[in-house]
Amino acid sequence: xxxxxxxxxxxxxxxxxxxxxxxxxxxxxxxxxxxxxxxxxxxxxxxxxxxxxxxxxxxxxxxxxxxxxxxxxxxxxxxxxxxxxxxxxxxxxxxxxxxxxxxxxxxxxxxxxxxxxxxxxxxxxxxxxxxxxxxxxxxxxxxxxxxxxxxxxxxxx
Amino acid sequence: xxxxxxxxxxxxxxxxxxxxxxxxxxxxxxxxxxxxxxxxxxxxxxxxxxxxxxxxxxxxxxxxxxxxxxxxxxxxxxxxxxxxxxxxxxxxxxxxxxxxxxxxxxxxxxxxxxxxxxxxxxxxxxxxxxxxxxxxxxxxxxxxxxxxxxxxxxxxxxxxxxxxxxxxx
Numbered sequence: 001x002x003x004x005x006x007x008x009x010x011x012x013x014x015x016x017x018x019x020x021x022x023x024x025x026x027x028x029x030x031x032x033x034x035x036x037x038x039x040x041x042x043x044x045x046x047x048x049x050x051x052x053x054x055x056x057x058x059x060x061x062x063x064x065x066x067x068x069x070x071x072x073x074x075x076x077x078x079x080x081x082x083x084x085x086x087x088x089x090x091x092x093x094x095x096x097x098x099x100x101x102x103x104x105x106x107x108x109x110x111x112x113x114x115x116x117x118x119x120x121x122x123x124x125x126x127x128x129x130x131x132x133x134x135x136x137x138x139x140x141x142x143x144x145x146x147x148x149x150x151x152x153x154x155x156x157x
Numbered sequence: 158x159x160x161x162x163x164x165x166x167x168x169x170x171x172x173x174x175x176x177x178x179x180x181x182x183x184x185x186x187x188x189x190x191x192x193x194x195x196x197x198x199x200x201x202x203x204x205x206x207x208x209x210x211x212x213x214x215x216x217x218x219x220x221x222x223x224x225x226x227x228x229x230x231x232x233x234x235x236x237x238x239x240x241x242x243x244x245x246x247x248x249x250x251x252x253x254x255x256x257x258x259x260x261x262x263x264x265x266x267x268x269x270x271x272x273x274x275x276x277x278x279x280x281x282x283x284x285x286x287x288x289x290x291x292x293x294x295x296x297x298x299x300x301x302x303x304x305x306x307x308x309x310x311x312x313x314x315x316x317x318x319x320x321x322x323x324x325x326x
Contacts (some may be wrong), residue, residue, distance in 0.1 A: 023320055029312035030196070036311055039196020040203045043229075053225050057217060065213045066204075145193060152189045 008089040017087035034076035041070035049137030059128040063121035098153035105146035177247040177309030198233025203309035215290035254324030275299035
């Protein structure tokens, strides 16, 4: 594993970002922008699962409209996140506990969103509006908040 | 402008400002709240702007999208303003002299103007286009400007952390 991180840092991508005065900051701004989009796309469905927004629309309707923005922002997050991580893959991120926690939260949030939450949101409306749906909404908010908080934590660790 | 500078200097010397600046925990906590508040505020505002563009939630009336989202957007705005003020108070002179902070403040001002223009403009004739999936040109312009301006506010907000340029004061 350390060798992989060293290789990433010394790759073309890692060195280009690290040697540029602007690249890291510019990519990070875009990463934050994608965070806002992902935040909206995730929250609107979770708030609907909790019954706190769009009560006259079904969970499936809200989830269907949010879906392209969710997928687009996840792709945007990965495309901007990879060069940020590559720039100091071994000398900073590999030993940064907040970074690893963020990755675990991210994997868990992704898996949860595209398996359980997706099934509940697009499945039986009675189940989506039940306590099961509400629990799914809360778990989703907590998992994605974990990603955001740990992401901010990388800089302070 | 000297007045603002003197105000910032006075504010930065208050015990409250010093306490946030010198605490290990307060600044990171406030900043994390500011970042999570961004999801609530800009994330949900974006859905509203996308409805104005006729891109998403097309099957829901514009007035209903507004009525359902505005409590959450407002909550997000309160969180952003309060945490933002606390961040500013922690080091007012540095923020005041930071070029990105100035651009961000100007972007915020333009975004508010855009919202007012929408409110006193095409929103007055909302009954004519409320339930139409496709929205009028003026509504699309307002939505597009809003997305662009808030994107500038978010991005320059992140760049405030960098001291690439000499302070403007």
